Amino acid sequence: MSCDKFHADIAAFLDGELDERASDELRRHAEECSICTADIRANAALVNTLKSHPGRNVPESVEARVLKGLEPLRNRRRQIAWLQLLRSHVQGVFSMKRKLIAVGLAAIIALIIGVLSPKADPALAAVAQAMSSIRNVHITGWITQDGKRCRFEGWIEGSSRMRSDVEGAPIQIVDGKRLIEISKDSVIIKSSRNMLGPEGTNPMQGFSGDFWQEIARRSKNSGSVKKSDGVLPDGRASLVLRLESGGDRTVIAIAKDTDLVARIQNYDSKNELTLDVQHVEYNLDIPAEVFNPEYPASAQVIDTMNRKIGDRCTVGQSCSLASELQRMAETDPVALSKLASNCDEVAELIVKGVQTMDVEERKRRNPGSLNSWHLARPIALRVSKTHTLPPGSELRIMNLLDPSGGAPTARLDLYISLIDQGELGYEIPLTDTVAR
C-alpha cells in the first residue's frame, strides 16, 4: 500500500488523535515500511521538542500590571459578595417586618462599603468601576488658545489620534513623546495611552479607569475635589467634579445613569489653553481609516519627513535654525549652495543651530509651552558628501504647515527642500540622521 495514505496520519497518530482502526492500519504498515517507521521516529522527536518547549516567561511588570488592572473589578465583587452574605444572614436570623429589614440593610450596606473601602468615595468608586470597562473612546470638542479656536476629534485606546480643523493659526499639542503627523490643515497625533501620566495636564486621562480609581481614592481626603449636582445638555442628571491643581482647573461631568464621563473642560494655566470635550462616545469600533493620513498633502509631507528625519529622531521645531537658513537662502543662496555641497559644514551648522536654540530657548521660554515648542533633544541632519547642487537651484526652508512656502512662523517645523527651478520634489539627499 502507498505510503502517501499514511503520511498525513502520522502527526495525528503520534498525538493520539487518530481513531483506533486507522491507528492499527498505520501500525501494521509501519512494521513493513522502513520509510514510514523513520518518519514516525522523526516526527516523534520533533513532537517531543515542541512539547517540552518552555515558551516565554511573563515579565513581572506585565503580571503586576494585569493584576492591578483587575483590582477594581475584584473589589466590586468582594463588596457584592459581602452584601449577599449579609442579606442572607439578616433574613435568616431576624423575623422583623420586611420594611424594617430593608431600612437596616441600607444602613449596613453603607457601613460596609465604608469599611471595605475606607478611602474611596462610593460614588466615584462606581465611576471608576464604569470607566474601567471602557475599551475605546471617541471624543469631539474645542481647543482654545490666544483667542484662536480649533475643533478637534480624537480616538483613545492604546493609541489616540487627535485631529484639529484649524481656524486661524494652527495649535499643536506637544509633549515630545508622540508621533505627530502634520498636513496643511490638520494635525494628527498618535500617542500611547501609557504616556498619559497622572501628572500631565492632558485631559485624555479623564477617560482612564486608573485615573478614576486614583480620584476615588483621593476624593474623601482632598479639598481640591469638589462635587455638585448638574444637568447635561441632553437633560440627564450629572455629578459635577471640580479638580484644581495650581492654576489648572478641570471640570468633569459624569452622567448619573451610566456613571460614565460625559464632558470634560480643562483649563491649563501654563499654556493658557482651554480644552472642552463636549461629546463622548464609548466602546465603538475604531474605523481603520482613523490612523491613515486623510489628505494627499499630508501623506506627501509625512513621507518626505520620514525619509529625511528617520525613525530615530524626535521631530521638532527649530526657530533659530530655520531663520538662519531662511536668511541665507534669501540673502546669499550662492553661499548656502556652497555650504550644501560641503556636507560637514552644513551638518555642523545645523547641529550648532539646534543646540543653540535648544539651550537658549529653554532658558528664555517656558518649557513645554505651546507658544515655545522646542526640540525635545537636539538633532543633526547629515547631508550626503557626494551631493552637488544642480545649476539654478536654491535651498528653501519650508513651512510644514504650508507646503506652498509661506513665511516661517513661531510654530514652524524644520523642512529642508531643494527647489530645482521652481519645482518641488528635488531634495537634498540625506544619507543619515543622527540623534545627539
Place this chain on the structure above:
Amino acid sequence: MDQDAALVTAFHRGDERAFDVVFQRHKRGVYNLAYRTVGAELAEDVMQEVFIQVYKSLGRFRSTGSFRAWIYGITLNVCRDSKRRHNRRRTIPYDDAGESIPDESDPSDIVQARWMYQQVEIGMLSLREDERLAVELHYLQGLSYRELSEVLHCSTGTIKARVHHAVCRLRQLLLPSIAQEEK
C-alpha cells in the same frame, strides 16, 4: 472534574482565590499566544484585556465546554481586535527577551538549550498563522484537536491537516537541529 472546572465552580461559590489559581495556570499560555500573535508591544495590553474579560465572564462560564478552549478563544479574539485597532499587518520578529531556558548544570547544555529554544521560536514564526496557532495551541498549550476546533472554528479534519502541514514544515526546519542535539 478537571482542575479548571473545579476552579470555576469554586469561583461561582464566591471563592476569590480560585481566580488567582486560574490566573497562575493560564497567564503563561495567554502571554505566549499573544506574544507570537501580536508581538511584544501589544501582548501586554492583550493579556490585560483577556483577564479582565475572563474575570467578568467567569461567573457565566459553564463547565460543559473546555475552559482552555474558552480562554484561548478569548485571547485570539482580543488579539484580532488589537491588530484591527492598530490597523497593521504585523511581522513578529524573533526576540530573545524573556525567553525561558531550562536550568542546566553544564554550560554547554545551557548553550545547546538556548540554541534549540531559538530554533523552535524561529520555526514557529516561519509558519502560516493558522498552522502556527494549531501547533502552538496543540503542542505548547496541550489542547486536543476537538478543543482546537472550538477555538479556531473549524472541523477536526481541518485541524488534523493544519497540524500535519505544520509538522512537515517544522521537520524541515528543525530536524537537523534536533539530530545535532541528540548526538
